[in-house]
Amino acid sequence: MTTRLRILDDGAWLSVDDSRRVSVSELWRLDAPGFCECDLADMVVENFLETGVDGRTVQVRVYGQCIVCGTKSTTGWIPVGRIVDGEFVDIDREGVLRVTDDKEEAKSSG
Template sequence: MSVALRVLDDGAWLSVNDRRRVSVSELWRLPDSSFCRCALPDVVVEGFLETGVDGRTVETRVQGQCIACGHSDTTDWLPVGRIVDGEFRDLAREGGVVRLTR
């Protein structure tokens, strides 16, 4: 089964099977400190750069800025969802990367 992944609107949306599923207008709490020196970085996501699939896991790399220390950078590959029975399941609702609306 194939799944179409696209970055839309100049990096503003991650689309799965032609449906906008994840937006940059969110604050993400990253699970570790590989982004910056903060223990739990809270990052304002400014844009999606790449997307891919590792098995059933949908991953992305984003550009963002930590709201605590101001560090701006590109993340490593982050899991944002899972494909189960051809449908996208958001990992933020399953304990993955925590995304908080502004």
């Protein structure tokens, strides 16, 4: 089964199978040494840039700002959900999210 992943409306949200799943304005704690100098970045999501998958994990790259140090930048790949039995299930984004820099391209159908 193919899962349709898209970034829409000027990067405002992530669409999974034509449903809005993750939106800008969320605040994420990131383990992302490459993003800023903070031990953990505390980042406002301002724009989604790309989406992709790693196995069953749905990941995104976003533009955001660390509200501790003020760094504004683009992130590596951040896990936001998993595909379980064909359905999107949120990853708890209140916890620390680990960022990786390499990722296979998004698999989407349109």
